[in-house]
Amino acid sequence: MALISTEVILLAGGLTLALVGAIKELRPRAFAWSAAAICVVAGVNASAGWWWLPFEPGQLPSWVTASIAADAFAIFFAIFASLAGLVVCLSAGEYLERREIAHAGEFFGLLLLALFAVCLLAAAADLVTLYLGIEFLGISAYALAGFAKRDPRSSEAGIKYFLVGAVSSAIMLYGMSLLYGITRATSLTAIGEYLLGVGGDPTAMGAAMLVLVGLGFKVALVPFHMWCPDAYEGAPTPITAFLSVAPKAGGFAALVRVFLLALPGLAWGPILAALAGLTMTVGNLLAIPQSNIKRMLAYSSIAQAGYIIIGLSVAPLSSFGVPGVLFYLMAYLFMNLGAFAAVVAVSNSTGSDEVSDYAGLMRRSPFLASALVIFFLSLAGIPPLAGFLGKLLVFGAAIEAHYYTLAVVGVLNSVVSIYYYFNVVRMMFMRPAGGGEPIVVERALYLAVVLALVGTFALGLFPHAVIGLAQAAARSVAARAPLL
Amino acid sequence: MEFPILSVILFLPLAGGLGLLFFPREAKQPMKVLACAVALLDLALTVWLYAAYDKSAGQMQFMERAPWIPSLGVQYLLGVDGLSLPMVILTALLTFLSLLYSVIVEERVKEYFFLFLLLETGMLGVFLALDLFLFYIFWEVSLVPMYFIIGVWGGPRREYAAIKFFLYTLAGSVLMLLGILVCYFNMHPHTFDMLQIARVQPLQGLLRLEGLVFWAFYIAFAIKIPAFPFHTWLPDAHVEAPTAGSVILAGVLLKMGGYGLLRVSLTFFPASAAAYAGIIGGIALINIVYGSLVALAQSDLKKLIAYSSIGHMGFVMLGVAAASTKGLDGAVLQMFSHGCITGALFLLVGVIYERTHHRDLWRFGGLGKYMPVYCGIFMFMGLASLGLPGLSGFMAELLVLLGSFEMAHTRWMACVAVLGILIAAAYILWTIQRMFLGPPNEQYADLPDATPVEIWSLAPLMVVVLLIGVYPQPLLRPIDASMALLANSLAGMLSP
Numbered sequence: 001m002a003l004i005s006t007e008v009i010l011l012a013g014g015l016t017l018a019l020v021g022a023i024k025e026l027r028p029r030a031f032a033w034s035a036a037a038i039c040v041v042a043g044v045n046a047s048a049g050w051w052w053l054p055f056e057p058g059q060l061p062s063w064v065t066a067s068i069a070a071d072a073f074a075i076f077f078a079i080f081a082s083l084a085g086l087v088v089c090l091s092a093g094e095y096l097e098r099r100e101i102a103h104a105g106e107f108f109g110l111l112l113l114a115l116f117a118v119c120l121l122a123a124a125a126d127l128v129t130l131y132l133g134i135e136f137l138g139i140s141a142y143a144l145a146g147f148a149k150r151d152p153r154s155s156e157a158g159i160k161y162f163l164v165g166a167v168s169s170a171i172m173l174y175g176m177s178l179l180y181g182i183t184r185a186t187s188l189t190a191i192g193e194y195l196l197g198v199g200g201d202p203t204a205m206g207a208a209m210l211v212l213v214g215l216g217f218k219v220a221l222v223p224f225h226m227w228c229p230d231a232y233e234g235a236p237t238p239i240t241a242f243l244s245v246a247p248k249a250g251g252f253a254a255l256v257r258v259f260l261l262a263l264p265g266l267a268w269g270p271i272l273a274a275l276a277g278l279t280m281t282v283g284n285l286l287a288i289p290q291s292n293i294k295r296m297l298a299y300s301s302i303a304q305a306g307y308i309i310i311g312l313s314v315a316p317l318s319s320f321g322v323p324g325v326l327f328y329l330m331a332y333l334f335m336n337l338g339a340f341a342a343v344v345a346v347s348n349s350t351g352s353d354e355v356s357d358y359a360g361l362m363r364r365s366p367f368l369a370s371a372l373v374i375f376f377l378s379l380a381g382i383p384p385l386a387g388f389l390g391k392l393l394v395f396g397a398a399i400e401a402h403y404y405t406l407a408v409v410g411v412l413n414s415v416v417s418i419y420y421y422f423n424v425v426r427m428m429f430m431r432p433a434g435g436g437e438p439i440v441v442e443r444a445l446y447l448a449v450v451l452a453l454v455g456t457f458a459l460g461l462f463p464h465a466v467i468g469l470a471q472a473a474a475r476s477v478a479a480r481a482p483l484l
Numbered sequence: 485m486e487f488p489i490l491s492v493i494l495f496l497p498l499a500g501g502l503g504l505l506f507f508p509r510e511a512k513q514p515m516k517v518l519a520c521a522v523a524l525l526d527l528a529l530t531v532w533l534y535a536a537y538d539k540s541a542g543q544m545q546f547m548e549r550a551p552w553i554p555s556l557g558v559q560y561l562l563g564v565d566g567l568s569l570p571m572v573i574l575t576a577l578l579t580f581l582s583l584l585y586s587v588i589v590e591e592r593v594k595e596y597f598f599l600f601l602l603l604e605t606g607m608l609g610v611f612l613a614l615d616l617f618l619f620y621i622f623w624e625v626s627l628v629p630m631y632f633i634i635g636v637w638g639g640p641r642r643e644y645a646a647i648k649f650f651l652y653t654l655a656g657s658v659l660m661l662l663g664i665l666v667c668y669f670n671m672h673p674h675t676f677d678m679l680q681i682a683r684v685q686p687l688q689g690l691l692r693l694e695g696l697v698f699w700a701f702y703i704a705f706a707i708k709i710p711a712f713p714f715h716t717w718l719p720d721a722h723v724e725a726p727t728a729g730s731v732i733l734a735g736v737l738l739k740m741g742g743y744g745l746l747r748v749s750l751t752f753f754p755a756s757a758a759a760y761a762g763i764i765g766g767i768a769l770i771n772i773v774y775g776s777l778v779a780l781a782q783s784d785l786k787k788l789i790a791y792s793s794i795g796h797m798g799f800v801m802l803g804v805a806a807a808s809t810k811g812l813d814g815a816v817l818q819m820f821s822h823g824c825i826t827g828a829l830f831l832l833v834g835v836i837y838e839r840t841h842h843r844d845l846w847r848f849g850g851l852g853k854y855m856p857v858y859c860g861i862f863m864f865m866g867l868a869s870l871g872l873p874g875l876s877g878f879m880a881e882l883l884v885l886l887g888s889f890e891m892a893h894t895r896w897m898a899c900v901a902v903l904g905i906l907i908a909a910a911y912i913l914w915t916i917q918r919m920f921l922g923p924p925n926e927q928y929a930d931l932p933d934a935t936p937v938e939i940w941s942l943a944p945l946m947v948v949v950l951l952i953g954v955y956p957q958p959l960l961r962p963i964d965a966s967m968a969l970l971a972n973s974l975a976g977m978l979s980p
Contacts, residue, residue: 377628381658383621392661399665404696407665411658415651422631422650426643430635467555 006046006078007119010085013038014112021105028104032093032444035108036086039115043082050075050469066187069125069257071476076326076469077122077253080333081115083455084245087337090448091344092238098348101148101236110147111242114140118246122253125480126187127176127262130254134172134218137250138165141243145235157234161243164217164227172214178207179262188261192482196265208263209271215258219251221309222279225302229286232298237347240294241340244301249329252305255312256322261481264316272313273398273406279306280413287420293343294353296420297336300379303417304332310403310410311394317401322474323467324397328390330466331378331459335387338452339375341445342368349439355424360433368439369428371449376421378456381414386459393467488548489536490562493529493572494608497522497579501601504594512593519597520587523580523604530576534569539958542566542965544614544679553617557668557675561615566966567746570820570959571611571739577944578735578827579604582728585831585941588838589637589726596637599629600728607736611743616664616676620657626737627653630729637726645724652717653707660704660744663697667752682751685977691755698756701749702764708741709797712770722790727834730786734793735827739819742800746815750807750970754977757807765805765888765897771798772904780911785836785843785919788911789829792869795904796822796877802901803884806894807974811887812967817960818880821868821952825877828865828945832858835938836919839931845915850924851931858934859920861942868949870912871905876952881905 017035020026050072068074089108096104114137121133142165146158180186182204183194195204216224232240259268283303290296308328315321343353345368350357362369378387391414398407441449459466500522507515537545544563552560564572579600589596606629609622627650635646668674670686687694707714722730750757757764775794782788796818803815835858836851837843852859868875885901888894934942952959 382628383624388621388624392665395662396665396669399662400669404662407662408659411662412655414658415655418651418654419647422647426635426647429632430643462553464553464555467553471555 006042006049006082007116007123009038009042009045010081010112010116010119013042014109014116016109017112018106018109021103021107021109025102026105028096028101028107029093029444031104031108032089032096035089035112036444038112039082039085039089042115043079043086046075046078046082049078065125067126067129068120068123069480070123071473071480072469073253073256073473073476074119074123076473077249078119079469080249080330081118081246084242084249084333084337085111085115087333087341087448087451088238088242090444090451091241091337091341093444094348094442095236095238095344099148099151099236107144107147110140110144114144114242114246118250118253121250124254124257125189127180127191128186130188130257131169131173131176133250134254135169137247138169138218141165141247144239145231145243147239148236151234153234154236157231160227161231168214168217168224172211175207175210175214178203178210182207188257189480189482191262192264195263196482200265204263205266205268208259208266208268211258212255212268212271215251215255216275219248219255219305219309220302221275221305222282222302225279225283228302229295229298232301233292233294237294237340237344237353240298241337241344244297244336244340245333248301248305249333252308252312252325252329256315256325256477259312260315260322260477264481269313269316272309273403276306276309276313277406277409279303279309280410281306284413284416284420287417290420291355292353293355293358293424296355296424297339297343300417300420301336303413304336304379306413307391307394307410308332310406311397313406314397314401314403318397320393320397320400322477323470324390324393326470326473327393327459327463327467330470331386331390331456334452334455334459335375335378335385338449338456339372339379341448341452342372342375345439345441345445345449348442348445350435355427357434358424358427359431361428363433364435364437365439365441368441368449371453372428373425374453374456376425378460380418380421384457384460386456386463389460389463489529489533490546490548490564490612493526493533493576494562494605494612496526496529497601497604497608501598501605504598504601507594509594512590515593515597516587519601520580520583522601523576523583526604527576527580530573533564534573537564537569537962539962540965542967542969547614556617557673558617559615559677560618561677562612563614564612566962566964567743567816567970568611569962570816571736571743572608574739574820574823575604575607575611575736577948578731578823581827581831581941581944582731584937585731585834586728587937592636595632599632600732603629603633603732607732607740610740614678616667616678616681618676619678620661620664623660623740624654624657626740627657630733630737633729634721634725638729639724641720642724645720649717649721652714656704656707656714659700663700663704666693666697678747685752687753688755694753694756695759698749698753698760701744701752705741705744705749706767708744709738709771709801710741710794711767711797711801712774712794715771715775715794718794719787719790722793723784723786727830727837730830730833731827734790734830735823738793738797739823742797742804742815742819745801745804746812746970750804750974754974757974761805761807761893765802765894768798768801768805769897769900771795771801772901773907776904776907776911780907780914783845785845785915786830786833788845788915789826789833792908792911793822793826795908796826796869798904799881799884799901802888802894802897805897806884806888806891807971808887808891809964809968809971810883810890811894812971813960813964814880814883814885814887816963816967817876817883817952817956820959821876821880821949824945824948825865825868828861828942828949829869831938831941832862832865835934840928845918848919848925849922850920851928852920853924854928854931855933857939861934861939861946862920863916864946865949866912866916868953870909874950874953876949876956879953879956
């Protein structure tokens with residue numbers, strides 16, 4: 001029971017907040033702190049669950065274990081979801097108040113329910129649970145993206161995300177139904193066993209590609225990324241932060257489970273590698289001309305997904321593959337949410353998301369400017385920060401698998417990314433401040449940025465614990481893989 | 485437990501920098517005093533290190549080892565030998581002197597001194613680290629403060645120069661990262677330990693892969709040195725950087741490339757190094773001759789000195805290409821000597837730029853009459869730069885030439901390299917003539933001569949350059965001990 005209790009906490013917490021919000025309209029900040037507290041409880045519970053491993057298989061009834069894999073991989077994502085929820089909830093309170101966005105209770109309730117969906121998704125042992133998780137996550141995310149009802153851009157973002165998401169889910173479902181049709185099983189491991197026994201099946205490859213397309217939309221791989229910049233720009237910024245991390249993490253969890261458990265024998269490695277190269281390059285190049293920081297970060301998130309996919313594409317060939325994906329996701333959580341939290345802080349004060357309005361930020365808020373520099377350096381992969389370790393692991397995986405060209409493309413893309421990140425840094429440090437008065441950062445937001453900074457440095461300097469977690473999670477997935 | 489002198493030397497500047505952050509922005513004088521005091525203390529510690537170092541032994545000394553990331557095989561591993569000791573002393577010396585000179589900075593003082601102290605830790609870390617992961621971290625850490633130093637306190641085109649410097653150098657560094665990963669994965673068990681990799685030679689026999697990795701590392705070092713054709717970032721970065729930034733850039737950051745060639749390329753890939761020594765020597769010659777010729781054509785004093793750096797670093801590369809004990813000795817000594825000489829030259833440029841606000845050689849003239857002390861110091865350093873016997877430049881270049889002459893594959897290169905010395909004499913003497921000699925220029929009649937702060941920033945460098953030029957043994961003995969080991973191991977690994 002302990003192993004799915006995190007999901008229960010998030011589910012119950014989310015529903016409670018939504019109900020309370022429907023009955024009594026409290027201040028958004030109250031809801032924000034409550035949601036953050038629920039996330040802390042969930043996170044502590046998940047970490048405690050970690051110490052209970054290895055667990056006895058007989059502890060959960062068989063109808064649960066058939067659809068839910070309560071293993072180290074699931075716990076990793078439970079901790080991930082809790083951390084993501086904590087930072088996002090802390091960043092969102094003041095933002096909602098300043099823009100007078102109503103229904104804060106439902107807002108945070110949906111957020112927690114989306115996190116529940118991420119946990120469910122990561123713990124999926126069969127196709128039905130997987131689909132359930134993706135849809136749950138998607139619907140929560142669509143609603144959140146369009147939450148600022150009086151802002152037409154938010155509604156546009158919500159609609160775009162919903163339409164693309166619905167189509168991609170349909171494609172993915174089609175691929176899943178094909179797999180069911182071929183193998184007569186929905187359990188991922190059973191599908192994998194069948195396909196290995198049969199020795200590969202061209203229809204299965206087609207089905208795998210359809211699933212890839214569906215999940216590729218969720219994760220915003222190129223060429224399935226078109227919705228991403230518009231949705232990110234239009235959504236309320238804390239939700240943009242959330243969207244850049246949680247659905248991506250859920251999508252990656254699904255990708256890892258599906259490809260490693262259900263499709264082991266097929267030759268999807270080079271295809272994923274090619275997608276990775278394309279995603280990194282397109283994402284980084286299109287970020288360069290952006291003048292809106294949310295759009296820039298959207299394209300940067302697309303590129304970051306490209307780096308992460310490298311780890312999966314070489315996973316069968318390298319022991320750094322899946323741990324690389326997981327560690328990079330954790331590092332990405334801190335650096336991306338931190339960057340967005342800083343953007344929220346600036347936006348709360350100046351009301352603007354244009355890069356040109358970041359001029360002289362060092363003068364107006366040395367804390368925010370320095371924090372942003374740290375997050376950008378981490379995103380670009382400069383040591384001794386978290387992003388560097390993440391890149392070391394995924395590029396190391398590519399090198400170990402002898403995918404040298406992919407590694408070269410990856411590192412050169414890191415260099416390109418410095419150009420657009422440091423465009424913002426240049427504005428902050430080398431231009432005079434236009435507005436003038438210092439920016440005061442609200443308490444919760446300050447805490448969010450500090451948490452992200454601590455995470456970024458801690459994962460960069462003392463990654464041993466998280467690498468161990470990632471490796472254990474990778475092993476738990478491999479333990480479920482069908483044997484030849 | 486032994487006193488971890490290397491860790492203290494390494495992290496003292498960072499601690500000082502972090503301490504600076506707590507000062508209020510207006511307390512400029514106390515911040516400057518603290519920063520200079522920290523740098524001076526670090527310099528004193530390096531002198532103590534030198535005194536305690538066993539100068540007849542060539543192996544790593546004062547090693548510190550601690551596990552850091554066991555799951556990846558990463559250790560916190562520091563050590564110093566005859567190759568790194570001069571570099572550490574040079575870094576501490578130049579940082580202190582440039583901070584001393586920087587007391588004239590009044591804008592954004594806190595950030596300025598913090599960045600320099602952070603930069604000092606980065607540079608020291610490169611020279612002290614013996615684990616490739618740690619080495620890479622410090623290599624990258626030294627890039628970021630330099631970007632800000634150039635970009636915030638630099639000249640009119642500072643933003644362009646700063647991002648060009650950053651992107652260019654980063655591109656080389658990431659290729660080096662891939663090389664590091666290849667070495668890592670070919671070690672069983674996987675490790676980043678540089679001493680072990682040099683001993684085990686994981687890529688021996690895999691000629692194509694070794695060649696690829698050799699060139700990956702080479703590109704990273706070549707961009708830093710900077711070797712033709714990857715040198716185009718240097719003139720912009722040097723010209724636009726503030727004075728102290730140029731001193732550190734030319735004095736220390738360039739040496740990281742030479743250090744890398746010696747520490748990594750020669751020891752990890754002896755077969756490739758021997759096979760491609762001809763190419764490296766050829767590029768060294770292009771640096772020496774072409775770099776010096778371009779320097780001759782400059783009218784901006786700072787650009788001239790920047791191109792002269794390219795020329796002098798060519799001698800370092802030539803010594804590496806020769807790979808005989810004398811050649812390697814000369815390379816290391818040239819790195820140290822050039823650091824001192826060029827550091828002093830950039831400080832001198834700063835002095836004159838502060839007064840006249842231009843660096844156009846054709847507009848100077850007859851300064852010798854109005855600024856005799858400055859003129860004297862400049863002439864001293866100019867002569868050192870062109871390799872006058874009795875000063876350190878000559879000693880280093882002589883060793884390089886001897887070392888390359890005695891090896892058959894570089895003999896002809898030594899003959900061509902002498903041309904570089906000739907051209908250096910041309911541009912230095914011409915510069916001195918244009919700046920200080922000739923009819924006195926009335927517009928400069930009111931210029932103050934060198935101030936005490938400026939003289940004290942330059943005097944130590946003059947002493948060192950003279951000392952090394954006349955009696956290099958105190959520095960040459962430890963260098964020779966380590967380089968002899970290196971040359972012998974190379975010869976041993978290459979003999980059938």
